[in-house]
Structure formats: structure tokens, C-alpha cells
Amino acid sequence: MRRWATGGRAQGCCRAAQHLQARGRLSPVAACLRRRRCCAASRRAVTRRWGAGPGCVALALLVLPGYLVGFFQSYAVEVDVKDASNVTCLYAKWMMSFLINYETNSSDYKNTTLNLSPNVTHNGSICGNDTQAALVAVQFGEGHSWSINFTKTNETYQGDSITFTYNTNDTAVFPDARRKGPVTIVVKDAMRPVQLNNVFVCHNADFLEAENVTQIFWNVTVQAFVQNGTISKKESRCAADMPTSAPTILPTTASTTTLSPGPTTTPKPVENPETGNYSLKSGNKTCLLATVGLQLNVSQDKPLLININPKTTVADGTCGNTTATLKLNDGNSTLIGFTFVVKNASGGGQKFYLKEVNVTLLNHLNGSVISHADNNNFSNWDAFLGSSYMCRKEQTLEINEEFQINTFNLWVQPFLVKENKFSAAEECFADSDLNFLIPIVVGMALGFLIILVFISYIIGRRKSRTGYQSV
Numbered sequence: 001m002r003r004w005a006t007g008g009r010a011q012g013c014c015r016a017a018q019h020l021q022a023r024g025r026l027s028p029v030a031a032c033l034r035r036r037r038c039c040a041a042s043r044r045a046v047t048r049r050w051g052a053g054p055g056c057v058a059l060a061l062l063v064l065p066g067y068l069v070g071f072f073q074s075y076a077v078e079v080d081v082k083d084a085s086n087v088t089c090l091y092a093k094w095m096m097s098f099l100i101n102y103e104t105n106s107s108d109y110k111n112t113t114l115n116l117s118p119n120v121t122h123n124g125s126i127c128g129n130d131t132q133a134a135l136v137a138v139q140f141g142e143g144h145s146w147s148i149n150f151t152k153t154n155e156t157y158q159g160d161s162i163t164f165t166y167n168t169n170d171t172a173v174f175p176d177a178r179r180k181g182p183v184t185i186v187v188k189d190a191m192r193p194v195q196l197n198n199v200f201v202c203h204n205a206d207f208l209e210a211e212n213v214t215q216i217f218w219n220v221t222v223q224a225f226v227q228n229g230t231i232s233k234k235e236s237r238c239a240a241d242m243p244t245s246a247p248t249i250l251p252t253t254a255s256t257t258t259l260s261p262g263p264t265t266t267p268k269p270v271e272n273p274e275t276g277n278y279s280l281k282s283g284n285k286t287c288l289l290a291t292v293g294l295q296l297n298v299s300q301d302k303p304l305l306i307n308i309n310p311k312t313t314v315a316d317g318t319c320g321n322t323t324a325t326l327k328l329n330d331g332n333s334t335l336i337g338f339t340f341v342v343k344n345a346s347g348g349g350q351k352f353y354l355k356e357v358n359v360t361l362l363n364h365l366n367g368s369v370i371s372h373a374d375n376n377n378f379s380n381w382d383a384f385l386g387s388s389y390m391c392r393k394e395q396t397l398e399i400n401e402e403f404q405i406n407t408f409n410l411w412v413q414p415f416l417v418k419e420n421k422f423s424a425a426e427e428c429f430a431d432s433d434l435n436f437l438i439p440i441v442v443g444m445a446l447g448f449l450i451i452l453v454f455i456s457y458i459i460g461r462r463k464s465r466t467g468y469q470s471v
Contacts (some may be wrong), residue, residue, distance in 0.1 A: 010063040079122045080137050089127035092136050092222040099214040100166060104176045109323050114166055114173050117141045133160060134224045143167030143182060148223035156193030157224045161186060164215060186215050194236045199223040228310025252292035274407045276310020280317050284419045287319035290326055293408035296334060306334060324414040335360040340414035352415050353382035359403050373403040381412060388413035391428035
């Protein structure tokens with residue numbers, strides 16, 4: 001639930017995605033699916049911003065489904081649990097969706113989206129008391145379920161753990177799944193306590209990532225251990241919902257603000273990005289290494305170059321035998337994901353290569369999604385397994401007509417990393433050309449210099465002879 005602390009970004013992820021989906025460009029969940037890196041950063045930010053715990057995720061879940069309407073369709077959930085006197089003792093309202101990575105029978109891994117269906121039930125939800133935890137439990141679709149429990153003290157209540165079970169026998173969601181049957185994910189986390197008789201509210205959505213599942217939540221309203229059967233009017237808001245210092249308002253063509261004209265300056269050209277070092281671990285062992293300078297080229301309303309700052313960028317992702325994903329979050333407004341896969345080389349052996357790149361731009365003020373692009377048809381950066389790939393020269397990855405990524409000083413090894421070091425590198429053709437061109441250019445320059453000296457010598461001798469004859 002720590003994720004809920006970063007509600008603004010998560011809300012942007014899902015709400016803006018909904019907006020794009022409504023325009024027919026993509027679905028909310030599809031937009032969220034490509035940025036699990038955002039999830040990890042959100043989880044950390046949540047802790048900082050409102051110290052959310054499992055209860056937060058649950059709350060967000062309660063509100064999420066109704067927003068996701070379209071290609072991926074989901075529905076809102078509202079749970080009103082009554083006690084023996086038929087008065088409300090626990091209330092929750094939220095929306096949620098799940099992004100799941102699963103293995104197929106061909107040993108590949110696929111991403112799928114599981115949304116709430118219209119036939120959601122909440123069997124097993126209980127009020128709780130001083131000695132027994134309160135529980136919100138929902139069931140939906142073909143054997144899927146989600147629950148969160150709440151405990152309380154004399155003055156506060158808080159979420160304790162979330163349990164999510166998805167059923168891979170649901171072939172509509174998990175086609176060709178290798179593992180059949182229910183899979184359960186349990187997340188234990190500490191939610192910052194909420195005062196008893198206060199209702200917790202968090203409109204901003206966020207992610208909770210555990211194992212191969214990302215849970216998405218937003219628009220959460222929840223109160224456990226309701227007193228006197230009445231939902232409180234006192235709200236405890238998540239930090240993401242709290243007003244912050246007023247943002248700087250930039251003038252627009254419609255602005256009536258009069259600004260003193262400043263000196264006209266020529267915009268400076270964007271310098272090459274700083275090179276960053278990124279790595280992933282599987283247990284205590286490094287499984288992926290990458291060194292690269294990244295520059296995002298956005299061509300929407302105006303051309304824009306964005307240098308990714310490695311000092312503020314955090315790496316996340318997954319390592320596998322045949323698939324690896326590196327996800328980068330610059331901590332501000334850009335999410336970039338690289339997916340590598342293994343293929344059989346034509347001459348024998350196996351090679352890895354870059355197959356997919358996705359980019360998400362977020363509004364740095366509220367976390368809303370500005371734009372998202374994805375291309376899974378790359379075949380770049382290939383090298384034999386056990387080696388690394390290097391390209392010092394600038395390269396361009398064209399994601400679509402609006403997004404390009406420029407790479408500088410690239411060195412990557414997504415598989416078979418040994419002793420936390422890069423293996424011998426296979427260089428790109430551009431670098432090889434550079435290596436050939438340097439001696440050629442130097443040789444041509446030396447040759448030109450020799451010719452120049454020879455011509456000067458000939459001219460000098462002719463002048464010398466002419467002077468002697470005149471004497």
C-alpha cells in the first residue's frame with residue numbers, strides 16, 4: 001500500500017489512460033501496463049508522502065474498476081458490511097485492475113490485464129472487533145478474488161495484508177498458460193494508522209507490485225470499524241490528495257496576465273545526456289547490466305529533446321532465461337522500458353536482442369499520463385549469449401512517429417552476467433566504421449601533407465633556378 005502515497009502519478013497513469021482510451025488511442029490499463037517501473041518508484045514515494053500500507057492499495061482498488069471502460073472493461077466496487085444489528089460496520093468503495101505476467105506453454109512470458117467483471121461479490125467480508133481483524137473480500141470472474149484485512153488499536157485502524165488470487169484456468173485472460181489453476185499473491189505491509197471514526201480517502205491512484213503482479217488502484221474511500229453505523233464525515237486524506245504549494249503558472253495565449261518582456265535569447269542546443277549505469281539483481285546475483293546515455297525525442301506539438309538524468313533515475317525489471325526487462329523511472333515525468341529476448345542464431349548458438357521499447361510521459365505536477373508509445377518489433381542490439389553489446393556512437397530507436405529514443409555510449413548485457421561485470425563486447429557496425437575511418441582519415445591527411453610538402457619543394461626549386469639564370 002505504500003504505493004498509494006504517490007497517488008498523483010498513479011492517478012495520472014490510469015485516469016489519463018482512460019482519457020486516451022476514450023479517444024480511441026489506448027485503454028487505461030494498456031497505458032499502465034508498460035510502466036511497472038512507475039510502480040516501484042510509486043511504492044517508495046507512497047511511503048514518503050502518506051506512509052500508506054496494504055489498506056491503501058485496498059482502498060484504491062475499491063474505486064478503480066468503474067474508470068476502466070473500453071477495450072479493457074472494469075467496474076467499480078462498493079462494499080457495505082452490516083453487523084448483527086443490520087447497521088454498517090465497514091464501508092469501502094474503490095476501483096482496481098491487475099497487470100499480470102505469466103508463462104505460456106512455449107516458455108515465453110506474456111502480459112495480460114485482469115479487470116473486475118460486473119458480477120463482483122463480497123462474500124466473507126466481516127466487521128471485525130477488538131480481537132478480530134475486519135476483512136474486505138471480493139470475488140469476480142472465473143475464480144479470481146482479492147481481500148484486505150484491517151486491525152485496530154484503541155485509537156486507530158490500519159491495513160495489515162492483501163491477498164490476491166488469480167485463476168489461470170480463465171483462458172480468456174490467460175490463453176495458453178503453462179501453469180493451470182489458482183495462484184495466490186500475499187502482500188504484507190504497514191499502512192499508516194488512520195484515526196478511528198475517520199474515513200480514509202485517496203482519489204489519486206497508484207500501483208502495488210509484488211512478484212509478477214501489478215495491482216492498480218484509485219478513487220478509494222474506506223472506513224473500517226465504523227462507529228454507530230454512520231460513515232464519518234471526518235476524512236483522512238492521502239498525501240497525494242493534499243494541496244501542495246501553488247505551482248508556477250506558465251502564461252498561455254489565453255492568459256490575461258501582463259508580463260514584463262525579458263531579453264530575447266537564443267535557446268541553447270541540448271547537450272548529449274549523461275551516461276548512467278543500471279543493473280538488476282536476481283537474489284544476490286546481478287543478472288542484467290546496462291550503461292547508456294538516454295535522450296527522448298518527442299515530436300508532438302513542438303519538437304522536444306529530454307535528457308534522462310541518471311542521478312534521479314531508478315532501475316527495475318525482471319530477469320529470465322529467455323526474456324529480460326529493464327524499466328527506468330527518472331523520478332519526474334518519464335518512464336522507459338526495454339525488453340530483451342533470446343533467439344536461435346542462423347549459424348548456430350543463441351543470441352539476445354532488443355525486442356520491445358515503451359515510453360510514458362507523465363505530467364510532473366499531478367502524475368497524469370500525457371502520452372504513451374510502445375513498439376515491440378525491434379531487432380536491435382543483438383549479440384551472442386555470454387557476451388555483451390556495445391555501441392559508443394549515437395543510435396536512434398524509433399518507437400512511433402511521435403517518439404524516438406537516442407542512445408549514447410551504450411553497453412548492455414541482459415543475460416548470463418558473471419561476477420557483476422560485462423563480458424567481452426560485440427561492437428555495433430557504426431563503431432566498427434569509426435574504427436576503420438580513423439586510420440583512413442589520418443592516412444589521407446598525412447598523404448595530403450606529403451603532397452603539399454613535395455609541391456612546395458618543386459616550386460621552391462623552380463624559383464631558385466630562375467634566380468640563378470638571371471644572374
